[in-house]
Amino acid sequence: MRNVVTMKWLLARLYEPDMVIVDCRFQLGQPDAGRHAYEESYIPGAVHFDLERDLSSPVGEHGGRHPLPDINELVQKLGKAGIDRNVRVIAYDDQGGMMASRFWWLLRYLGHEQVYVLDQGFSAWKSAGYPVTNAAPPVRFPKTFEAQLHPEMLASVEDVRRASQEGTDVLIDSREAPRYRGEMEPIDKKAGHIPTAKNRFWKDVLGADGAWKSAEEQRERFGDLKEEESIIVYCGSGVSACPNVLALEEAGFQNVRLYVGSWSDWISYIHNPITNGDEDYRAK
Template sequence: MIFASALVSPAQLAAELGASGLVLLDCWFDLLNPEAGKQAFLDGHIPGARYADLNKDLAGPVGPATGRHPLPLAGDLQRCLGAWGIDQESTVVAYDDVGGAIAARAWWLLKWLGHREAALLDGGLPAWRAGDYPLEMGVAEPKTKTGAYVGQPGRRGVYDTAAIEVGLRDGTIVLLDARDEKRFRGRQEPIDTVAGHVPGAINAPFQHNLSDDGRFRPAMALAEFYAPLIGKGSADQVVCMCGSGVTACHSIFAIELCGYESPSLYVGSWSEWVSSGDRPIVMA
């Protein structure tokens, strides 16, 4: 174990940079400009990092009944991890430029495979730059051996749309929507074809997980935010969603930081909910 926590500060990472078994994933991505992330990576990243593309590496093929970012096939994901030099004993730290909003998807996928040592860089690349730590340009030669990765898919809870419908009908789940309030209430929808939210969902914007500097808020502050939303139940009754199952992973990470058990992920999220055109929506 290189780090004691799943949340790593820039100073802690800098002290271990180049350590044996440490693999960094740069998850810089722009939903509205998908090619911008790779270019940003080439322009400057933490030394030794690999680039993890949200659309190509951290999601599977999109179909007519899926959301925008379905889970990748387990075999494809494991081959990708192996190509990055990740094995079961690696310590993986993911980061991006937006407080972990994208990087949390990489963290969650690793935990879904049963990976033990996965973490986020607190504050991401902006915090790294602010600390005046080194950057690297272009694509570096991997310093770790590439090979096979063998995980155990299914180590984190996953809901599909049918299970969400049943859980809401029977009152057995608490559905937290991590999108911002404007999207949740249908006042603004820059990405998906339909605005609004799932009836019965509770708005819990992932931005509440972060301080103004883009770092995670203290665990006590996170608990004060999430405890009233979770209520008297347990976190294993909580399902997190967003637009496509990405920033929902950020909420899952934050809830775990509070000390709760890991909530489940509604992978398809809002983009899958509206894909059929006949499911109920709320705009308020």
């Protein structure tokens, strides 16, 4: 089964008892917008997880703008939401899968295999005439989520330095091209990218219709890479890199790590090198 499920797939299983739906809507710069959107309407049965309150920890000197959440706190929140490692979990958002992919990655990191992203997201679901509700949030029977961490899914700043300097891993920058090239930087304090990184904008995981591309199309996006290569993916703060991590897995790559701190962590170390321009040499 793919990591992405269609709206029809979810509709057919909407009320199955062994499934939990997670609303991950969030707007950067508008920290309450996702919660308000959820309160206005959501897919029946869905619980809400907020990027900054639930899926990240507070910002510090290092670690980037969206550091990993406290694992014990996240595990307790998952259990309270009725999630253990036996249920299927479907995450959705309204941001092209960016926030839902962060949730997907976190659950995979915690050892949960049956977690998926809903294709196209909430607005497409609603536009298709599928059911939504604004009833009081559902009360879930609490469960115990037993985490089994997978540290091999994480890349540290030291790993990224080594990859940049020695070529131990391929670095993938998931931000849009002008930010990668250092022509603009609307969020972080410094512009540019990590030396040797290739640019693969995360939104290119989607087709023109807003649906996730097929596994074959994802393989085309990363056609200059070899499946046996070690890959580290980053973005601005470790969120929009997650769709690329998912897409790489769809494409058959098995040695993929996420640099959670990403660019915002990299630039917090004054001696880390920065480069500008386009050094992304794709295979022709």
